[in-house]
Amino acid sequence: MAAALEAILFSSTQPLNTKRLSVLLSGAAEDDVKDALGFLNERYSQPSSGLMLMEVAGGWQVATRPEVADWVLRLHRHRKRNPLTPALMETLAIIAYKQPITRADVESIRGVDCGSALRSLQDAGLCEMVGRKEVIGRPPLYGTTELFLKIFGLVSLEELPSVGELREAFGKSGASGADPGEDSGNGEAHSSG
Numbered sequence: 547m548a549a550a551l552e553a554i555l556f557s558s559t560q561p562l563n564t565k566r567l568s569v570l571l572s573g574a575a576e577d578d579v580k581d582a583l584g585f586l587n588e589r590y591s592q593p594s595s596g597l598m599l600m601e602v603a604g605g606w607q608v609a610t611r612p613e614v615a616d617w618v619l620r621l622h623r624h625r626k627r628n629p630l631t632p633a634l635m636e637t638l639a640i641i642a643y644k645q646p647i648t649r650a651d652v653e654s655i656r657g658v659d660c661g662s663a664l665r666s667l668q669d670a671g672l673c674e675m676v677g678r679k680e681v682i683g684r685p686p687l688y689g690t691t692e693l694f695l696k697i698f699g700l701v702s703l704e705e706l707p708s709v710g711e712l713r714e715a716f717g718k719s720g721a722s723g724a725d726p727g728e729d730s731g732n733g734e735a736h737s738s739g
Contacts, residue, residue, distance in 0.1 A: 642694065
């Protein structure tokens with residue numbers, strides 16, 4: 547079963563959860579799938595492996611180990627990369643920590659118009675409209691997507707570092723502007739459900 551599981555994960559472009567893997571493996575028991583995932587994870591953790599098994603966005607995916615990523619990037623040099631600008635990263639961080647959030651609330655935190663940034667993040671598939679706020683005008687509410695989790699290597703929003711952890715990692719003096727997760731005082735990520 548491990549060989550079939552490895553082939554499925556290798557050929558998939560999306561993370562697959564154990565329930566889906568069980569179905570793809572002709573109804574194999576989820577415990578057997580978990581055992582096979584453990585076997586693959588152990589095998590990939592060897593220093594001689596260029597691959598790793600990642601739990602991301604609620605599923606499992608085979609990925610390139612960071613230490614060999616430069617070699618793989620040589621193969622894909624011709625592909626255009628659109629890195630996130632600092633303004634896009636700032637907007638995305640605010641959405642990630644405060645979701646669901648309106649455009650006006652993002653702009654209030656950033657202090658600048660965010661329409662273009664929101665459109666760019668939506669076009670990139672990193673945020674989406676998740677509902678409407680129950681106030682006059684019913685403005686759209688924005689939240690992050692599964693692609694956001696996948697790209698940032700997160701299983702869920704609960705894995706986002708707290709504001710305290712960010713301060714510790716980057717030093718309080720190096721941070722400027724508003725803290726995206728600090729309205730409730732606990733720095734925890736807020737999800738829409």
